[in-house]
Amino acid sequence: MSIVTTNDGVDIFYKDWGERDAQPIMFHHGWPLSADDWDAQMLFFCSHGFRVIAHDRRGHGRSSQTPTGHDMDHYAADAFAVVEALDLRNVIHIGHSTGGGEVARYVARFGEPSGRTAKAILVSAVPPLMVQTLGNPEGLPLSVFDELRAALAANRAQFFLDVPTGPFYGFNRDGARALPGVIQNWWRQGMVGSAKAHYDGIKAFSETDQSGDLKSISVPTLILHGDDDQIVPYTASALKAASLLQNGQVKIYPGLSHGMLTVNAETLNADMLEFIRS
Numbered sequence: 001m002s003i004v005t006t007n008d009g010v011d012i013f014y015k016d017w018g019e020r021d022a023q024p025i026m027f028h029h030g031w032p033l034s035a036d037d038w039d040a041q042m043l044f045f046c047s048h049g050f051r052v053i054a055h056d057r058r059g060h061g062r063s064s065q066t067p068t069g070h071d072m073d074h075y076a077a078d079a080f081a082v083v084e085a086l087d088l089r090n091v092i093h094i095g096h097s098t099g100g101g102e103v104a105r106y107v108a109r110f111g112e113p114s115g116r117t118a119k120a121i122l123v124s125a126v127p128p129l130m131v132q133t134l135g136n137p138e139g140l141p142l143s144v145f146d147e148l149r150a151a152l153a154a155n156r157a158q159f160f161l162d163v164p165t166g167p168f169y170g171f172n173r174d175g176a177r178a179l180p181g182v183i184q185n186w187w188r189q190g191m192v193g194s195a196k197a198h199y200d201g202i203k204a205f206s207e208t209d210q211s212g213d214l215k216s217i218s219v220p221t222l223i224l225h226g227d228d229d230q231i232v233p234y235t236a237s238a239l240k241a242a243s244l245l246q247n248g249q250v251k252i253y254p255g256l257s258h259g260m261l262t263v264n265a266e267t268l269n270a271d272m273l274e275f276i277r278s
Contacts, residue, residue: 001013001062002014002015002016004055004081004082004085004086005081006058006077006078006081007077007081008069009064010058010063010064010066010069010078011063011064012055012056012057012058012063012064012078012081012082013035013055013056013061013062013063014035014053014054014055014056014082014086015035015042015052015053015054015055016051016052016053016086017042017046017051017052017053018046018049018050018051018052019049019051020051021051022049022050022051023050023051023090023091023092023118024050024051024052024053024086024088024089024090024091024092025045025050025051025052025053025091025092025093025094025276026052026053026054026055026079026082026083026088026091026092026093026094027041027042027052027053027054027094027095027096027099028054028055028057028079028093028094028095028096028099028100028102028103028106029054029056029057029060029096029098029099030096030097030098030099030100030124031097031098031198031201031202031205032060032160032189032190032193032197032198032201033060033061033186033189033190034056034057034060034061034062034189034192034193035054035055035056035061036061036185036189037096037186037189037261037262038052038054038096038261040261040262040265040269041094041261041265041268041269041272042054044265044269044273045269045273048273050276053082053086053088055078055079055082056193057075057078057099057102057197058070058074058075058078058197059193059194059196059197059198059200059201060192060193060194060197060198061189061192061193062192065193065194065196065197066194066197067196070196070197070200070201070204071200071203071204071208072101072102072105072204072208072210073105073109075101075102075105075106075204076102076105076106076109076110077109077110079102079106079110080106080109080110080111080114083110083111083114083116088116089115089116090116090118091111091116091117091118092117092118092119092120092121092276093106093107093111093117093119093120093121094120094121094123094272095120095121095122095123095125096123096124096125096261097123097124097125097126097205097231097232097258098126098201098204098205099125100122100123100124100125100126100127101125101126101127101204101205101208101210103120103121103122103125104120104122104125104127104210104213104214104217105208105210105213107120107213107217107219108212108213108214108216108217109213111219112216112217112218112219117219118219119219119220119221119222119275119276120217120219120220120221120222121221121222121223121224121272121275121276122221122222122223122224122238122241123223123224123225123260123261123268124224124225124226124229124231124232124258124259124260124261125223125225125232125237125238125241126205126206126208126210126232126237127210127211127213127214127237127241128209128210128211128214128237128240128241128244129207129208129209129210129211129236130145130205130206130207130232130236130237131145131206131207136209136236138233138235138236138240139236140206140233140236142206145202145203145206145207148202149199149202152195152198152199152202153195153199156190156191156195156198157187157191160186160187160190160191161183161187163186164182164183164186164187164259165178165183167230167231167257167258168186168230168231168257168258168259169182169183169257169258169259169262169263170228170230170256170257170258170259170263171183172230173228179263182259182262182263186259211244214241214244214245215244215245215246217245217246217247217248218246218247219247220247220248220249220275221245221247221248221249222248222249222250222251222271222272222275223238223241223242223245223248223249223250223251224238224250224251224253224260224268224271224272225237225238225250225251225252225253226252226253226255226256226257226258226260227252227253227254227255227256228254228255228256228257229256229257229258230257230258231258232258234252238250238252239252249275251271253267
């Protein structure tokens with residue numbers, strides 16, 4: 001397997017496809033998944049001449065099941081360890097959901113300061129802040145995330161079946177056609193990872209205020225979100241994030257779900273390619 005070892009001894013698994021001298025696109029997956037969730041995008045962009053890289057976040061997929069470091073700072077530092085090890089430059093970073101938070105922290109702390117980032121794309125992403133606070137009244141109550149932790153601790157296997165069967169892909173909507181393979185693949189990716197990483201990761205994606213990260217990002221950044229996202233409501237995320245970016249643009253898709261990258265890959269891939277080539 002392809003592995004990069006971080007400064008604190010964590011093995012990070014990654015995939016790396018395409019010509020080594022092609023412009024790199026690095027993908028950052030959502031909770032509680034793995035690099036495999038980007039297969040449709042990696043195949044698409046590789047076929048269009050890009051070098052494509054995706055890694056498993058610490059505690060997820062094939063990376064080390066470390067008991068610590070499940071926070072945005074470590075997520076971003078681990079991503080930079082992969083970038084440095086592969087000496088990636090002029091990189092486009094694309095993050096989905098929690099991976100969007102990872103991209104925002106990465107670009108702000110490492111990508112722009114090192115001069116290695118060209119553009120960023122945040123898809124169905126969690127920034128600036130998911131949880132409801134006095135300063136973020138549009139957020140979701142803390143009780144929502146407490147319920148996620150309780151469900152995970154009680155029966156992770158069932159919880160990881162209920163999420164993709166229901167709200168993640170919008171399969172719970174009237175008239176929706178559920179895709180059993182997509183559901184099973186979500187479950188497979190989740191169950192390979194560490195329950196501890198997934199449990200701690202809920203706090204990371206819900207309670208990390210990334211307003212400062214967004215404000216400091218100057219590279220062109222595209223925000224894509226579905227208006228039927230039942231996991232990360234777009235009004236409290238995409239619209240607010242766009243207002244904080246120096247050089248951002250936002251596109252909201254009517255009727256699309258949190259998992260639109262998978263079930264609407266053809267549409268999303270085309271829009272991302274257009275932005276990257278612009």
